[in-house]
Amino acid sequence: xxxxxxxxxxxxxxxxxxxxxxxxxxxxxxxxxxxxxxxxxxxxxxxxxxxxxxxxxxxxxxxxxxxxxxxxxxxxxxxxxxxxxxxxxxxxxxxxxxxxxxxxxxxxxxxxxxxxxxxxxxxxxxxxxxxxxxxxxxxxxxxxxx
Amino acid sequence: xxxxxxxxxxxxxxxxxxxxxxxxxxxxxxxxxxxxxxxxxxxxxxxxxxxxxxxxxxxxxxxxxxxxxxxxxxxxxxxxxxxxxxxxxxxxxxxxxxxxxxxxxxxxxxxxxxxxxxxxxxxxxxxxxxxxxxxxxxxxxxxxxxxxxxxxxxxxxxxxxxxxxxxxxxxxxxxxxxxxxxxxxxxxxxxxxxxxxxxxxxxxxxxxxxxxxxxxxxxxx
Numbered sequence: 462x463x464x465x466x467x468x469x470x471x472x473x474x475x476x477x478x479x480x481x482x483x484x485x486x487x488x489x490x491x492x493x494x495x496x497x498x499x500x501x502x503x504x505x506x507x508x509x510x511x512x513x514x515x516x517x518x519x520x521x522x523x524x525x526x527x528x529x530x531x532x533x534x535x536x537x538x539x540x541x542x543x544x545x546x547x548x549x550x551x552x553x554x555x556x557x558x559x560x561x562x563x564x565x566x567x568x569x570x571x572x573x574x575x576x577x578x579x580x581x582x583x584x585x586x587x588x589x590x591x592x593x594x595x596x597x598x599x600x601x602x603x604x605x606x607x
Numbered sequence: 608x609x610x611x612x613x614x615x616x617x618x619x620x621x622x623x624x625x626x627x628x629x630x631x632x633x634x635x636x637x638x639x640x641x642x643x644x645x646x647x648x649x650x651x652x653x654x655x656x657x658x659x660x661x662x663x664x665x666x667x668x669x670x671x672x673x674x675x676x677x678x679x680x681x682x683x684x685x686x687x688x689x690x691x692x693x694x695x696x697x698x699x700x701x702x703x704x705x706x707x708x709x710x711x712x713x714x715x716x717x718x719x720x721x722x723x724x725x726x727x728x729x730x731x732x733x734x735x736x737x738x739x740x741x742x743x744x745x746x747x748x749x750x751x752x753x754x755x756x757x758x759x760x761x762x763x764x765x766x767x768x769x770x771x772x773x774x775x776x777x778x779x780x781x782x783x784x785x786x787x788x789x790x791x792x793x794x795x796x797x798x799x800x801x802x803x804x805x806x807x808x809x810x811x812x813x814x815x816x817x818x819x820x821x822x823x824x825x826x827x828x
Contacts, residue, residue, distance in 0.1 A: 490689040493688035
């Protein structure tokens with residue numbers, strides 16, 4: 462029969478495939494490790510937060526800042542993008558994008574899309590982070606604005 | 608002649624390794640030694656090989672200065688792809704290295720394998736154990752976090768109690784590279800960890816292996 466395969470040939474195939482699998486699972490992570498991480502640029506701790514279109518399309522994007530703080534990127538009415546700390550300065554809940562403003566789900570604090578406090582129990586606005594749009598259409602987030 | 612055999616013949620004409628390789632690859636193992644208790648020496652060596660490979664990879668991103676060390680480790684753990692994996696492998700195999708070495712030592716003791724003519728196998732092995740501990744001690748400082756800093760402070764402090772007092776004082780400064788643990792200690796420990804210890808350990812390992820090849824492993828109980 463044409464479809465018949467010898468025992469030896471089958472074992473050779475099995476060992477070959479297994480070997481290829483082993484080589485793949487060891488070299489793939491190795492190559493990834495050797496590739497310098499893309500999240501930071503040469504100029505310092507700027508983080509690539511994705512493309513401008515992507516953020517403008519959905520209106521917002523959640524990312525982790527360089528120090529591990531959760532940030533929210535929001536596109537304002539004019540398309541201007543701001544990076545704000547997600548943590549409400551009242552009791553630390555995570556704010557979410559509402560109708561043209563950011564709402565805190567816990568005690569109803571409201572913030573404008575540039576982070577300033579509109580109303581509610583929060584003592585101040587949301588912390589702002591530096592934002593830069595680069596030539597490749599990607600938004601980069603830097604350090605906290607003092 | 609096929610391409611494979613032509614290449615083989617070409618290499619053989621120039622290096623003549625075939626006989627040597629054949630001898631090394633076709634070593635016979637006595638029947639009493641073909642059991643799991645006799646694996647630990649080889650496993651310890653496997654750990655050493657893994658440590659060298661993962662250590663070289665970590666060196667690509669690690670920065671041995673007091674300002675950058677902690678940040679670079681954080682970078683490896685959070686930003687570099689599979690960096691967490693490589694560092695974890697280095698961490699766990701370091702522990703296994705010591706553990707397997709100790710099990711190997713116990714096995715050699717219980718089977719009486721250290722007896723004549725293998726006394727120096729044992730002695731070189733104990734040197735390797737001390738070197739392994741030195742690997743652990745110097746590597747522990749490198750992440751440059753609180754536990755690393757204070758463990759090294761306490762560990763090097765012991766050297767100060769070596770009499771006479773002036774010698775103890777010399778010793779602790781020699782270890783630390785300064786009066787207290789600082790950036791100079793870090794560079795010193797880094798150099799010892801990645802260059803000095805591997806070279807010294809390699810010499811002892813080669814001696815250890817050549818001796819066991821010459822005498823063969825000890826007889827059955």
